[in-house]
Amino acid sequence: xxxxxxxxxxxxxxxxxxxxxxxxxxxxxxxxxxxxxxxxxxxxxxxxxxxxxxxxxxxxxxxxxxxxxxxxxxxxxxxxxxxxxxxxxxxxxxxxxxxxxxxxxxxxxxxxxxxxxxxxxxxxxxxxxxxxxxxxxxxxxxxxxxxxxxxxxxxxxxxxxxxxxxxxxxxxxxxxxxxxxxxxxxxxxxxxxxxxxxxxxxxxxxxxxxxxxxxxxxxxxxxxxxxxxxxxxxxxxxxxxxxxxxxxxxxxxxxxxxxxxxxxxxxxxxxxxxxxxxxxxxxxxxxxxxxxxxxxxxxxxxxxxxxxxxxxxxxxxxxxxxxx
Ligand code: VAH
Numbered sequence: 001x002x003x004x005x006x007x008x009x010x011x012x013x014x015x016x017x018x019x020x021x022x023x024x025x026x027x028x029x030x031x032x033x034x035x036x037x038x039x040x041x042x043x044x045x046x047x048x049x050x051x052x053x054x055x056x057x058x059x060x061x062x063x064x065x066x067x068x069x070x071x072x073x074x075x076x077x078x079x080x081x082x083x084x085x086x087x088x089x090x091x092x093x094x095x096x097x098x099x100x101x102x103x104x105x106x107x108x109x110x111x112x113x114x115x116x117x118x119x120x121x122x123x124x125x126x127x128x129x130x131x132x133x134x135x136x137x138x139x140x141x142x143x144x145x146x147x148x149x150x151x152x153x154x155x156x157x158x159x160x161x162x163x164x165x166x167x168x169x170x171x172x173x174x175x176x177x178x179x180x181x182x183x184x185x186x187x188x189x190x191x192x193x194x195x196x197x198x199x200x201x202x203x204x205x206x207x208x209x210x211x212x213x214x215x216x217x218x219x220x221x222x223x224x225x226x227x228x229x230x231x232x233x234x235x236x237x238x239x240x241x242x243x244x245x246x247x248x249x250x251x252x253x254x255x256x257x258x259x260x261x262x263x264x265x266x267x268x269x270x271x272x273x274x275x276x277x278x279x280x281x282x283x284x285x286x287x288x289x290x291x292x293x294x295x296x297x298x299x300x301x302x303x304x305x306x307x308x309x310x311x312x313x314x315x316x317x318x319x320x321x322x323x324x
Contacts, residue, residue: 002227003029005070007055007102008077010034010041013116013219015178017074020220022048031068035077055098058105065109072227075102075115081143081276083182088142095146096153103157103165112164114227115154117239119171119212120184121147124279131281133241133288140279154238166226167239171212171246171284173219174304176311184276188213188252191265192308196318199262203249204270210282214244215299215307222295229293236288244297245304246283255305259324 002025009018009032021030027048035054037045044050051064055077064070077098084091099115106113122131123139137148147169154165172185180186187205194201205211214222222242247255253265289295299307309322 001025001029002072003031003068003070004072004074005031005033005053005064005068006074006076007033007053007061008075009050010038010044010178011076012173012175012178012180013216013223014076015041015044016175016216017076017220017223018044019047021224024224031064031070033064055101056093058101061101061105062109065105065111070109070111072112073102073106073114074223074227075099075113079143080181080183081120081141082184082186082273084143084146085141085272085276091142092146095143096149099150099153103153103163106163107157107161112166112227113154113157114223115150115165115167115238116223117147117151117167117169118143119169119280119284120144120276121151121169121239122281126281128282130283130285131241132285133236141276144279151238158237164231166229166234166237168222168226168242168289169239169284170219171214171243173214173216174308175216176308176315184273184280185211185213187249191249191252191256192305192312193316195256195260195263196309196312196316196320199260199320200264200266201253202266202268204268204273205249205277206269206274207250207267208248209274209277210246210248211277211280212243212246212284214242214297215304218244218297218299221298222289225295226293233292235292240289240292240295241284241286242289242295242297243284243286244299245301247301251301252305255301256309258302259305259309259322260320261323
């Protein structure tokens with residue numbers, strides 16, 4: 001039986017992955033953990049085991065693994081791109097020293113480790129369109145540096161110590177339950193909230209800036225399917241390109257207008273996050289994931305927009321009419 005510890009479980013991915021994994025593996029087999037308990041997550045914390053774990057504190061991490069007899073660690077605790085540029089030292093500390101502690105714990109206690117990488121692991125010299133699985137990776141953000149280094153460290157622990165490490169390079173993730181924390185792709189989440197509050201949004205990312213994106217439902221599937229994938233089929237491990245769509249703010253606004261025709265988009269570009277976005281690919285080639293573990297996303301832009309608007313309308317108590 002898989003017994004899972006999720007670090008960063010109160011974040012954008014973790015808050016939904018915890019509930020999804022508890023449905024599949026049983027609540028008692030999925031331990032949610034976070035550096036601290038946060039308001040607004042009472043339902044999740046009450047739905048199964050919860051521990052205060054700081055991945056920079058090896059003792060709390062090791063104790064949680066022993067207490068719950070963990071054999072699988074899903075390491076989601078991380079600082080994202082924009083916040084990482086404001087505090088690069090803290091970004092390195094959590095994303096790298098924290099990952100090192102997770103891998104050392106996994107090596108000593110025979111755990112599998114899933115750690116997400118990101119399209120941020122690529123940089124300006126990477127081919128931008130249909131970015132290959134194996135290509136140059138020279139990111140220009142501290143977040144990206146930690147993602148490349150994290151991929152290499154996870155592959156090293158697999159080859160040197162036999163730790164079963166696996167990961168995906170996530171694109172921007174769109175979800176409605178928990179706001180993302182300080183990323184560059186966050187505009188593509190905020191736009192839905194503002195569409196349902198005022199039918200207007202001012203984007204901090206420039207028109208024509210294409211980035212890979214994915215609905216959270218497909219992101220959860222990617223994590224669970226890769227964790228359960230036959231290791232004999234895996235030619236790659238850290239980390240697989242995965243994507244579901246690529247769009248710019250204008251394309252996203254056009255999709256929203258299919259449901260809220262009066263929606264208006266304007267721009268007030270943030271030079272820091274624009275520079276980050278410009279350094280990332282326009283679109284990924286995810287054929288390796290499709291061949292090695294049958295990756296196949298279910299949501300495209302319009303089906304994601306429909307689901308986001310319907311779910312957020314209820315969450316926000318919006319009275320704005322959604323057509324279509
Ligand atoms: C960020 N949402 O914007 C994250 C993600 C690909 C982007 O890594 O930093």
